[in-house]
Amino acid sequence: MIDLTIHEEQLKRTVQRANERNIVIPTFVQMKDPALIPGGVKTRLRNVGLWDVDSLNLFRITWKNESVARGGGFGGVNYLELPPALTGVEARVVAPVGKWFPTGSHKVGATFGCLVPRLVTGQFDPTYQKRISGPLLDRIDIHTEVPRVEYDKLTDARLGEKSEDIRARVEKAREVQRQRFAGTSLACNADMGPAEVREYCQIDEAGRSLLKAAMRQLSMSARAFHRVLKLARTIADLAGSEQIETAHLAEAMQYRPRRRD
Numbered sequence: 001m002i003d004l005t006i007h008e009e010q011l012k013r014t015v016q017r018a019n020e021r022n023i024v025i026p027t028f029v030q031m032k033d034p035a036l037i038p039g040g041v042k043t044r045l046r047n048v049g050l051w052d053v054d055s056l057n058l059f060r061i062t063w064k065n066e067s068v069a070r071g072g073g074f075g076g077v078n079y080l081e082l083p084p085a086l087t088g089v090e091a092r093v094v095a096p097v098g099k100w101f102p103t104g105s106h107k108v109g110a111t112f113g114c115l116v117p118r119l120v121t122g123q124f125d126p127t128y129q130k131r132i133s134g135p136l137l138d139r140i141d142i143h144t145e146v147p148r149v150e151y152d153k154l155t156d157a158r159l160g161e162k163s164e165d166i167r168a169r170v171e172k173a174r175e176v177q178r179q180r181f182a183g184t185s186l187a188c189n190a191d192m193g194p195a196e197v198r199e200y201c202q203i204d205e206a207g208r209s210l211l212k213a214a215m216r217q218l219s220m221s222a223r224a225f226h227r228v229l230k231l232a233r234t235i236a237d238l239a240g241s242e243q244i245e246t247a248h249l250a251e252a253m254q255y256r257p258r259r260r261d
Contacts, residue, residue, distance in 0.1 A: 004116050011122030018126075025116065026059045034064050034074035046071040050102050052150065059108040067100040087221035138223045139255070141231055143257040173237040189234045194226060201229040207249045214253050228252045 004150060018024075030036045037059055048054050049070040063079070066072030077099060082093040102108070118124040137143070177188045181201065186192060192200065203211065229244075232252040236244045 003123070004117065004121055007122035007124070009122070011120075012123055012127050013127050014119060015124060023055045025055060025112075025119075028113075028116075030059065034059070034062055036099050037074070042073060045073065050100065058108070058112055060100075060102050061112075063096045063098070065100050065102075071099070073256075076235060078244055082116050138227070138258045140257075141227055142255040144255060151216055168237055172240070174233065176237050177234075189230050189237070192233075197226050201233045203229070203244050203249060204246070205233075206246045207244065210246060210249055210253075214256075218253075218256060220256065224256060228256065231255065 005227070024041060026037065041056065041059060045056055045059065050055050050057065050060070050072070051069075060072070062074070063075045063077045065078065066075050067078060076088065079093050082095065087093050098201050113122060119126075174188065179186065183189070186196065189200075190249050211225070214220060214228075218224075220228070228249070229252075232244045232249045235248040235251050237241075241248065246251045
């Protein structure tokens with residue numbers, strides 16, 4: 001059973017955050033019947049593309065979403081009819097088509113369906129609760145965003161680094177680490193504890209100043225501090241450098257998660 005107990009104070013904070021971020025979400029009834037979607041929302045959707053990260057795209061998770069890449073409205077059900085010659089069945093076989101759902105809707109829509117009852121009853125507080133907790137994020141070494149590849153890059157005649165060259169560079173770095181930890185229970189930089197970090201991740205004065213500033217500005221924990229140094233050591237190994245340079249440290253810091261309110 002779904003718990004629909006309303007938490008008044010927390011619900012007020014949820015509504016306030018939604019107003020601050022100009023967030024509007026659909027009801028389940030509106031997702032079932034887009035004719036019930038307010039005209040103001042439909043007007044705003046004219047400027048929203050299917051691949052835009054916008055809460056308004058939640059309104060488009062319906063079989064009646066118009067099949068255009070941007071600014072689409074709603075019409076009949078999108079479907080595909082499979083002919084008897086293909087199915088071997090003398091009957092109409094009709095399958096709804098989700099080709100024009102917003103990007104990620106197979107995940108976002110399911111998540112939304114689970115979240116919305118808690119959201120509208122005040123059981124979920126978006127000002128406090130996050131998708132992934134800070135301690136868990138701290139345990140992830142590399143955080144990087146992978147944007148959609150633009151057309152110009154896909155058609156660019158210039159070639160990137162060959163996979164064979166990348167593999168050779170990685171294997172060389174791994175061999176350096178095997179030699180570094182020979183005779184110990186450690187296999188690679190990621191296995192280092194605080195004692196090994198102090199021994200193998202020495203940085204110069206410029207690096208210490210950079211790391212000190214980053215810890216203050218990024219509110220880095222002790223765990224994040226050690227992970228940055230271990231990652232910088234690996235970046236230096238990939239570059240064939242015995243010392244961790246400031247550039248290696250700066251690159252490692254770029255892979256820490258960005259703070260979002």
